[in-house]
Amino acid sequence: MPKTKRENQIPKYNPQEIEPKWQKKWEETGLYRALDFDKRPKFYVLIEFPYPSGAGLHVGHVRSWSAMDAYSRKKRMEGKNVLYPIGWDAFGLPAENYALKMHVHPSTIVPQNIARFKKQCKSLGLSFDWSREINTTDPEYYKWTQWIFLKFFEKGLAYRADVPVNWCPACKTNLADEEVLPDGTHERCGNLTEKRMQKQWLLRITAYADRLIEDLKLVDYSQKIAVQQVNWIGRSEGAELEFKIKNSELKIKVFTTRPDTLYGATFMVLAPENPISTEIAKKNKKAAEYIKRAQNKTEQEKIAEGKDKTGVDTGLTAINPVNNEEIPIWIADYVVMGYGTEAIMAVPAHDKRDFEFAKKYNLPIKPVILGSQGSEKELAEAFVGDGKIINSEDWNGFKVPQDIKKVIGWLEKKGLGKREIHYHLRDWVFSRQHYWGEPIPVVYCANCAIDKISNIKYQISNIKGTDYAIVPVPEDQLPVELPYLEKYEPSGTGESPLANAKDWVNTQCPACKGPARRETDTMPNWAGSNWYYLAYLFADKLGNQKSKIKNQKSKERVRSNVFEENQDLARYWMPVDIYQGGFEHTTLHLLYSRFVYKFLYDIGVVPGKEPYKKRRSHGVVLGPDGRKMSKSFGNIINPDDIVNKFGADTLRIYEMFMGPFDQTIAWSEESVEGCFRFLKRVWQLSLTKVSDKNTSVKLVYKLHKTIKKVSEDLENMKFNTAVASMMELINSWKSDQGGLNKDDFRKFLLILAPFAPHMTEELWKNFSKNKSIHKEPWPKFDTAAIVEEEVTIVVQINGKIRDTLRASMEESGNQQLIENIAKKSQKIEKYLNSRKIKKAVYVKGRVINFVVV
């Protein structure tokens, strides 16, 4: 006896068999290749290219890429020429740390990791255009990362300076401000960073601060992202003023956003790091001690200390430029270094911090702003609201904040101050003391530093008492290749391990041909991702097709400039239509790459001001226990396991179904099974309930509703409800007596295709022998089919639902008729009995509400 009748007749849904088969086929036919200059409208979908870690693909990658894959597939079906590329961001600390841990050279381990990532991506059936694969560690790629640096240098936007940097003792390198979390820890490794003075390369991102804010108007970023960028840049407008120190040549420069409170300044505060503080400390022991103590505090000590303010009176006085009043000068660390002028005029009556400080040290408090209900009595707290200026001679009666402009105008006219803008954003620290990065393409030449002409031409850097000219490596000598180093551990001294590559370091100066030293610092791991979205456009010229390049003579290839030569490609493809990535990159990669693109625009090699037209971020996928996935918690979900057990289609659908795309969500194994069940049901129904007979009116209605819903939801990136609506459809299909007509089933397969590309391709064989479902046009819903013939109208009494009634479309247009039907209902009659109807509100086809008394 056969086991059951069914099992013998119907082939089981077997993703392990179907999926690899189609993946192979798609690759062979180049199904997802984007065509340059194609006549169809272009559509550029970008996901953040991964850093190929040793851990392999994360389910978080899958969430983002599957969803954008579905989006890309729909766009293709809608007739767009879609570019959906992938590459590898393989330089940087994580790769190097991993290599150190595994005792394998990064140049060996990185390709291994890439191979694994690639295999995993392919097993998901993502529709990447693999012909454009890029790798930031390829010399043909980083040659152009270096070229961009040279351009920055040429325009004076890359410079070396002694600046306080964030040093990570664990990673043995300095970091950019953006890489340090508010508690002072390194965002990658979690170790506490320290402040150090060090000579560093910086990129002048501050020169672009206003444009980075202003041009957010040109793009569509989600509110959250735009706000965070604006906050980070932290623009504030105000005035800069000078206070003379009594009996001294020194002057204290202050920046204030409240020049209107100038008459209320009762003391001044210098940051301990302010050079004037240092000067004062020379003759004042107490001040010197205080400064020393303040500078030794770590970030965490400062946090522990809270807002409790400390300070020291210098005994000196400053002269208020408006009224020549003499006020004491203090040094206190609540005035921080690195912002403004590192000195303030303190107005305790109208600033919370100054108020606290004044109370603690018994300093005078003088109100100069009167609020609407305010009085001039002793203040219990600082008054920071709007009001009228008082006690301020010429300014009395001015209203703030409106009249602050007038105050600044007044000050400017008298030559006492000027309008000034300050930013939280600081220049981007662009050098790292690590091996695994792009070498910075400059050399240091002592000889050229002596030469007077060169002196004008080059920046001079003093290293250990000797002046060196910083000579850029000429473009035709790029790339400056990273030498192979057996030992590449960071030294911890602040010097890059590259300094040990003597043969490489000692070189010839490109300018004077004399002996010179190469720069040994490398670029941060953000360097390669600054322009990768452009690299995809001409990937074939960036080492992507190695064989081609190796055949060319080296000189030929350096003479050409990929940016200048491929502007037509950039004009065709740029800007990116939608850029999707992690929220954590908002003030890192996203901000950096906008800055770099703007620079490239300024030097005329890219066609627009902004690289990304639209930016959305996705939520993090947490472990099943609701915590961040991590080895130490043992809660990591490996996508391979899910693919092996349920197939890629199930994994993809689950990650889209799990919740709203932009929301953080915990993994749930049981819910994955639910999605697997869904696909199994589709498979089953396709084999049992598809026929040549007409689909019932009800089911046709449901189908077209679903087509409409899925089309809209995909467009709005509401992947979870798109999947839910298809589940609803199959529930109706399952319970429907007849099932779907072949042609209607075909339509259903088409809308499912972006979500479950393998299964739908397999089932599509019944409709087309040769043409892939992914080449088919996106179905349109039939407006006539979704017109309802009958509607349910809710009957309310005073807004409470008491009954529902069915009416034809025609009837629903007649309020009087509906009212009458409703009134006749037994349930309603009960409520209307002996009560007076004050009015009846009718919303056509929806609700009839009787207001009764």
Next chain:
RNA sequence: GCCGCGGUGGUGGAAUGGCAGACACGAGGGCCUUAAGAGCCCUUGUCCGUAAGGGCGUGAGAGUUCGACUCUCUCUCGCGGCACCA
């Protein structure tokens, strides 16, 4: 402190100002099976009630409205960002 986002069943979550809880998970019951699994069917916000039916329900409170998960205000809790930033 400032800015932004959010609070809906046992769980993840749905709902152009118009039937709250779609869809899924979990749970309970049943069918099928030697059994397990898979599959299928029913129930599942909560309280009262055998039932019919009814009361209550979207963090709390007020408001606007014929009608509020949805809009406004106040509060509260949670998440994220910025922060002695002058």
